[in-house]
Amino acid sequence: MSFEDIPVPIGPVYEGERIRAKQMYVELGGPKMEKHFELCKVVSKKEITDGQVTIHGIDLKDMEEGSTHPIGIFVEVAGPELEVDLEAVFERRVHEFCNFVNGIMHLNQRYTNWLRISKTAVEKGFNSFQLLGAVLIRLYKAELPIIEQAQVTFFTNEKEIEKPYAMAMEIYDKRDERARTIHDEDVDMFYGCVLCQSFAPTHACCITPDRTSLCGSINWFDARAAAKVDPKGPLFEIPPGECLNELAGEYTGVNEMIKKRSLGEIDRIYLFSGMEFPHTSCGCFEAIDFYIPEVNGHGIVDRNYGDVAINGLPFSAMANQTGGGKQMPGFNGISIQYIISPKYQQYDGKSQGLNEGIETVVWMNKGVKDRIGEFLPKDLLSKIATEEEVTDINALKQWLQDVNHPIVETWAEALAEEEEEEEWEAEGAMVPMGTVGMTIPGVGGSGGFSIILKNCKVHAEAIIIKKIGPKGKKKK
Numbered sequence: 414m415s416f417e418d419i420p421v422p423i424g425p426v427y428e429g430e431r432i433r434a435k436q437m438y439v440e441l442g443g444p445k446m447e448k449h450f451e452l453c454k455v456v457s458k459k460e461i462t463d464g465q466v467t468i469h470g471i472d473l474k475d476m477e478e479g480s481t482h483p484i485g486i487f488v489e490v491a492g493p494e495l496e497v498d499l500e501a502v503f504e505r506r507v508h509e510f511c512n513f514v515n516g517i518m519h520l521n522q523r524y525t526n527w528l529r530i531s532k533t534a535v536e537k538g539f540n541s542f543q544l545l546g547a548v549l550i551r552l553y554k555a556e557l558p559i560i561e562q563a564q565v566t567f568f569t570n571e572k573e574i575e576k577p578y579a580m581a582m583e584i585y586d587k588r589d590e591r592a593r594t595i596h597d598e599d600v601d602m603f604y605g606c607v608l609c610q611s612f613a614p615t616h617a618c619c620i621t622p623d624r625t626s627l628c629g630s631i632n633w634f635d636a637r638a639a640a641k642v643d644p645k646g647p648l649f650e651i652p653p654g655e656c657l658n659e660l661a662g663e664y665t666g667v668n669e670m671i672k673k674r675s676l677g678e679i680d681r682i683y684l685f686s687g688m689e690f691p692h693t694s695c696g697c698f699e700a701i702d703f704y705i706p707e708v709n710g711h712g713i714v715d716r717n718y719g720d721v722a723i724n725g726l727p728f729s730a731m732a733n734q735t736g737g738g739k740q741m742p743g744f745n746g747i748s749i750q751y752i753i754s755p756k757y758q759q760y761d762g763k764s765q766g767l768n769e770g771i772e773t774v775v776w777m778n779k780g781v782k783d784r785i786g787e788f789l790p791k792d793l794l795s796k797i798a799t800e801e802e803v804t805d806i807n808a809l810k811q812w813l814q815d816v817n818h819p820i821v822e823t824w825a826e827a828l829a830e831e832e833e834e835e836e837w838e839a840e841g842a843m844v845p846m847g848t849v850g851m852t853i854p855g856v857g858g859s860g861g862f863s864i865i866l867k868n869c870k871v872h873a874e875a876i877i878i879k880k881i882g883p884k885g886k887k888k889k
């Protein structure tokens with residue numbers, strides 16, 4: 414495979430490249446655009462013109478510098494061994510292959526895809542979607558040899574994207590619908606994915622029927638098909654091993670997998686908890702489940718929500734706290750499908766005396782509620798607030814009492830525990846603090862060091878971390 418005719422370098426070394434607003438030539442899709450998508454379909458050889466790239470709308474060179482446009486990337490592939498179950502996994506490779514291009518930053522997936530093309534790439538001559546299409550087709554055929562033919566169609570026009578966008582949404586819905594037909598107890602194999610390790614080196618998704626991947630684009634069926642055709646690829650089997658804790662979803666096989674894939678950084682995962690040994694989060698998660706201490710409940714915000722969530726933080730600020738491959742109790746990257754699993758954070762819910770994990774949820778942005786409302790328990794649905802009902806924590810507290818949300822029942826116990834701890838502290842007693850570790854946000858792994866606090870309770874008005882350099886020579 415050669416990229417000599419492509420004016421910018423191509424290769425995995427460019428994955429993880431960040432293109433800031435001032436460096437970008439154009440932005441495609443992302444939060445400012447209503448309709449955008451990427452989709453892969455398996456078709457017959459008769460329906461494909463191998464190597465063909467088609468552009469509906471204006472090409473890159475005709476876009477004004479600094480502008481934002483819709484983007485639809487439709488990849489069609491053919492080959493005798495291809496099956497429909499592989500479509501979602503092939504589709505996820507759009508992210509990886511676009512990021513191979515020096516000068517392209519691709520984020521997210523499905524209908525949240527977001528690309529930036531750098532000014533430098535355009536100056537070097539990477540000024541047409543024809544070039545990006547050619548790169549994608551070559552990479553698809555080289556990296557996945559069972560793909561024999563491929564063609565790519567781009568949509569950059571608001572009108573022309575309408576129809577393929579509707580088709581893509583219908584296909585995503587059908588995949589999600591199928592994923593809801595099975596549960597963890599129906600299978601004897603789980604699957605893992607490390608496609609996001611270029612952005613989050615200690616992250617690996619554990620994909621089970623009840624826990625769709627964080628990005629929402631790879632369900633258990635998709636992962637099974639991918640691991641079967643490419644066992645040495647980024648998706649692989651996880652034999653669950655012994656179940657150590659059914660409620661928490663703790664398995665010896667999953668613990669071994671995360672220890673190996675995180676290079677020893679993380680050695681224990683509760684699949685169904687956001688508070689104890691939670692699943693790691695990369696940066697592609699569809700939504701964030703965050704703890705709201707003031708009401709002892711959880712909120713959910715998705716990446717399409719442009720305002721601040723009930724805790725006063727926008728999605729972007731919480732995403733920084735959540736992502737990067739960390740295990741962060743109280744901030745979890747999740748897929749939308751996982752919210753409607755009967756096992757959703759069941760360990761946290763049942764540990765508090767609730768009937769199920771979903772009863773811990775007290776707030777979610779309206780976009781998420783509208784999307785999954787039909788799958789949630791009817792009596793609970795009306796008790797979950799959105800931005801339309803409450804806009805601050807005090808109002809949320811009052812709302813939860815007014816609607817008699819199940820979380821209110823847990824307040825008395827939480828208060829009693831707090832008072833008991835205060836009493837112990839007043840007596841100057843040494844109190845055992847359990848086993849949960851905590852990493853100070855912002856320092857975990859990124860600056861060449863990490864601080865992990867275990868079994869301790871700290872109160873500080875400020876934490877100052879200084880790098881100690883070599884001492885300079887004293888002047889004579």
Ligand code: SF4
Nearest residue numbers: 606608609618626628
């Ligand atoms: S979020 Fe998980 S499943 Fe999705 S691409 Fe990343 S590692 Fe793979």
